[in-house]
Amino acid sequence: MKNKINIYLIEYAINSILRQKAKNFFIVFVFILLIFLLTSIFFITNSIKYELETTVDSLPQIIVQKIKAGRQYDIDENVVDQLIKIEGVKDVVSRVWGYYYFANAGVNFSIVGLNEYENQYKNSFKKIIQNVELEKGNTSFMVMGQGVQKVLNENYYDKYFNFIRPNGTLKKVNFAGTFDADTELESNDVIVVSKDTFRDIFDMDENKATDIVVKVSNPKEISMIASKIKLIYPDTRVITSDDLKVSYQNIFDYKSGVFLAIFIISLFTFFIIIYDKSSGLTSEEKREIGILKAIGWKIDDVLKEKFYESFIISSFSYIFGVGLSFIYVYIFHAPLLQNIFTGYSQLKTSFELPFIFDIQTLFLVFFLSVPSYIGATIIPSWRIATLEADEVIR
Amino acid sequence: MILSPEILAILILDFIFIFFAIIAFILSIKIFLGWDANSTTKKQYRLEKQSFLTAIIIKYIFIVKVPLFLFFIFTLDKMSNVIIGAMCAAGVVDATPYGIYLFIFKIMNLYFFGYWLVIHNEDIKYETQPYTRLKFGIFIGIFFLFIVELILEWLMFSSINIDKMVSCCGTLYSSSSTSSISIIFHINKTLLLSIFYGNFLFIYIFYLLRKKYLFVIANILFILTAISSLIVFFGTYIYELPTHHCPFCFLQSDYYYVGYLIYTLLFIGTFYGIITGFVEKSKGNKIENYKISVIFNFLYVILVSLYPIIFYIKNGVWL
Amino acid sequence: MIELKNITKIYGINTNNKVIALEDINLKIKEGELVVLRGASGSGKSTILSLIAALSKPSSGEVIVDNKRISKLQDNFASIYRRDNIGFVFQKYNLISTLSVKENIILPLVPLNLDVKDVEDKLSVVTKRFNIAHKENTIVRNLSGGEQQRVAIARANINNPKIILADEPTANLDEKLSLNFIDILKELKKLNKTIIIATHDPLFFGLDFVDRELKIHNGKIIS
Ligand SMILES: Nc1ncnc2c1ncn2[C@@H]1O[C@H](COP(=O)(O)OP(=O)(O)OP(=O)(O)O)[C@@H](O)[C@H]1O
Numbered sequence A: 001m002k003n004k005i006n007i008y009l010i011e012y013a014i015n016s017i018l019r020q021k022a023k024n025f026f027i028v029f030v031f032i033l034l035i036f037l038l039t040s041i042f043f044i045t046n047s048i049k050y051e052l053e054t055t056v057d058s059l060p061q062i063i064v065q066k067i068k069a070g071r072q073y074d075i076d077e078n079v080v081d082q083l084i085k086i087e088g089v090k091d092v093v094s095r096v097w098g099y100y101y102f103a104n105a106g107v108n109f110s111i112v113g114l115n116e117y118e119n120q121y122k123n124s125f126k127k128i129i130q131n132v133e134l135e136k137g138n139t140s141f142m143v144m145g146q147g148v149q150k151v152l153n154e155n156y157y158d159k160y161f162n163f164i165r166p167n168g169t170l171k172k173v174n175f176a177g178t179f180d181a182d183t184e185l186e187s188n189d190v191i192v193v194s195k196d197t198f199r200d201i202f203d204m205d206e207n208k209a210t211d212i213v214v215k216v217s218n219p220k221e222i223s224m225i226a227s228k229i230k231l232i233y234p235d236t237r238v239i240t241s242d243d244l245k246v247s248y249q250n251i252f253d254y255k256s257g258v259f260l261a262i263f264i265i266s267l268f269t270f271f272i273i274i275y276d277k278s279s280g281l282t283s284e285e286k287r288e289i290g291i292l293k294a295i296g297w298k299i300d301d302v303l304k305e306k307f308y309e310s311f312i313i314s315s316f317s318y319i320f321g322v323g324l325s326f327i328y329v330y331i332f333h334a335p336l337l338q339n340i341f342t343g344y345s346q347l348k349t350s351f352e353l354p355f356i357f358d359i360q361t362l363f364l365v366f367f368l369s370v371p372s373y374i375g376a377t378i379i380p381s382w383r384i385a386t387l388e389a390d391e392v393i394r
Numbered sequence B: 001m002i003l004s005p006e007i008l009a010i011l012i013l014d015f016i017f018i019f020f021a022i023i024a025f026i027l028s029i030k031i032f033l034g035w036d037a038n039s040t041t042k043k044q045y046r047l048e049k050q051s052f053l054t055a056i057i058i059k060y061i062f063i064v065k066v067p068l069f070l071f072f073i074f075t076l077d078k079m080s081n082v083i084i085g086a087m088c089a090a091g092v093v094d095a096t097p098y099g100i101y102l103f104i105f106k107i108m109n110l111y112f113f114g115y116w117l118v119i120h121n122e123d124i125k126y127e128t129q130p131y132t133r134l135k136f137g138i139f140i141g142i143f144f145l146f147i148v149e150l151i152l153e154w155l156m157f158s159s160i161n162i163d164k165m166v167s168c169c170g171t172l173y174s175s176s177s178t179s180s181i182s183i184i185f186h187i188n189k190t191l192l193l194s195i196f197y198g199n200f201l202f203i204y205i206f207y208l209l210r211k212k213y214l215f216v217i218a219n220i221l222f223i224l225t226a227i228s229s230l231i232v233f234f235g236t237y238i239y240e241l242p243t244h245h246c247p248f249c250f251l252q253s254d255y256y257y258v259g260y261l262i263y264t265l266l267f268i269g270t271f272y273g274i275i276t277g278f279v280e281k282s283k284g285n286k287i288e289n290y291k292i293s294v295i296f297n298f299l300y301v302i303l304v305s306l307y308p309i310i311f312y313i314k315n316g317v318w319l
Numbered sequence C: 001m002i003e004l005k006n007i008t009k010i011y012g013i014n015t016n017n018k019v020i021a022l023e024d025i026n027l028k029i030k031e032g033e034l035v036v037l038r039g040a041s042g043s044g045k046s047t048i049l050s051l052i053a054a055l056s057k058p059s060s061g062e063v064i065v066d067n068k069r070i071s072k073l074q075d076n077f078a079s080i081y082r083r084d085n086i087g088f089v090f091q092k093y094n095l096i097s098t099l100s101v102k103e104n105i106i107l108p109l110v111p112l113n114l115d116v117k118d119v120e121d122k123l124s125v126v127t128k129r130f131n132i133a134h135k136e137n138t139i140v141r142n143l144s145g146g147e148q149q150r151v152a153i154a155r156a157n158i159n160n161p162k163i164i165l166a167d168e169p170t171a172n173l174d175e176k177l178s179l180n181f182i183d184i185l186k187e188l189k190k191l192n193k194t195i196i197i198a199t200h201d202p203l204f205f206g207l208d209f210v211d212r213e214l215k216i217h218n219g220k221i222i223s
């Protein structure tokens, strides 16, 4: 048995594909489109998943919020002192944060208030506090993510920003720099200010906080401690990081599930088209197969040639579709499609998809496309290959 | 049931397989019952044509099945991230009662499909097509095994429960485990290694002597001794951990996917070894098969032996 | 070398309009012989050629070539037999018009997976012998009728077959080209090939290098 690749047969197969340009062009075009869509969806979901996972991992283990009449209210800061006493709790920090709607640009910023001397509940904040030189006595400063800076610069704020208090007066806050965060989702829309500034901007009481985060020594005890907190403070909502993870994941799986379902339907439609296209034989094609068999091609040779054809078509479409999707997702950041998955991009500033190269995705798309395409051509090819050869002498 | 894209892809391909396998099955029965190489009737001509379709379908299934098997393991590995307690594919296989049988059937069917192709290639060499009835008869049997595999696959994927704790490979593959695998941990390591290397030596001797059936038996045994010694001894050197015996973890990227290479070598080596016993006619072919078998088994032995040797050179001690 | 034993060929055997194309034909052709089959249209000449080429199977009787019962060969082996033994020049040439001369001529070699050098060697032998080398890269569609026929003959000879079958080789040629073809025939005859020509062109009748003329009428050999 020779294992050498038969270049003459490949050449013949390519010629044969080109001879039926119209038909094959249509197939390749639709196939590329399908593969492109599918791969893009997987690339985007992979990136967002990664982004979410890093975000969720950096989220606090337990969040305690005060609930009144079903809505969230500011919580008393002295709850912190009570919570720290619970066994297994490593650290408790009160947070002040919220959203500020910047009407000029029509976007929401997330605003976080921090105190220098407190323990920070996020590593990225720790870095900010360390890096920014605070002018003594002047607490009126802000550090922002790059996305925010861009928006503000576009609106001619270069050195400071005027927040509008609830009562309509202005609060001038100076820029103290920008920061990088672990993930794009986080850094893009965040502004960090001091707690005092925050309370000033939003007119919040001295001894109140937005919520309280709890750090636990042993992650396995999270749910146990959460239920204890709920017992002590029945008027609170206690959220654990696991809850968040699951709900993020659900939204996400649901969306990609819908896409996959649509994809499968289009895939099957496509295969019916292929089956149909490759079954319908023109008399010219019939004559050609007759010639080949009459000059000594075996059924197996014709089958092999047909296999080469479908392999060339499907792998060409595969490579081309995947390549396009690479460019679309990672170079152009997937315009349009991304919005469907992130959903909230209208209000938030946009973020770039991190480059996650996952070989498995490539395999996955391969298995969904190439073998099924070749499968769809088996029976038509066999029909062709077993045609009677004596047609040619008439 | 977790409907991840990977599982969905596997199920879609399973669906295509079933469709084609049923066609091949029906044609196989027709050919098996109606084949008469000496007849010149229309019916015989039709059967001859149909035999081509059947053969190409079986080839197609096999060719897709091989890489799909690797993808399957890949998928299990990935699922192990989601399932609590599982560290690698072993935990996922263990997560349902079907896992282990599915695995056995998958591997068995790979050997069977491969064997079928060997008979087929032999058959189409001769104008008399001496094995045609035989090969399609065999496929009728393989078909049922294949269907069992697909059903098991379906059952396994639909019964996996993300929230249920499963055992991790650390407990599955240890001497304290209650599973049947644990027996091999009670065999003396030196003895096991001697059996393993001895087994390979016998393969080589039977190759030199061209003792067909002994060669086949030695190869079948080699599958068992190779995997046992891999779990008990060589695996620990791949992980560089004396307590980690899992035969799945080294399929992961942390170990540079070396597991795929290990198992591929073992499969090719033993497969060609086993088929030497079944293929009759052409002599040249058989010597080829002997050689391929010995070479790949040898490469396997070298590869797994390198791990402890390199470990010893680096650290100066055995685990 | 070629033997037809009690051959009957009936088309459309189970239908109303069944045609008895050949009836109880017995024929022996020796190696190196050149035989001309004459007969009117519809007499069954092409059918005889297709049976010898194993392109179709007789309704009864046997075709034996080189002691091999080729009338019973299974499809794949019939192809192998044709590939190794038969060069067929068809009435309509049966070239693939969008491929080049070279690609058409090497077509029988494509499944063999030969080395490039082997293929080129074989190619240059036949293109020189049949005087088509200068057009090697021309697309067949753009060739004249005579050139197309030379391509078809070159293709039929690329595997150096023992048997050449030609079906109405001069039907589409003018007189000058037809005489050209007769020269080619002489040359093939010198190479000791067994040649069978089906034709009703009077040009072939009474040629000195033709060994035998068989007259076919209504599916029977009458002389
Ligand atoms: N596939 C077929 N189905 C039905 N009838 C056929 C078929 N092929 C040939 N015939 C018939 O068989 C008879 C012999 O045909 P054949 O082609 O051998 O004649 P021919 O001598 O080659 O004629 P011509 O000179 O026209 O080529 C004709 O009556 C033709 O109509």
Ligand SMILES: [Mg+2]
Residues within 6 Å of the ligand: C045, C046, C047, C167
């Ligand atoms: Mg004719």
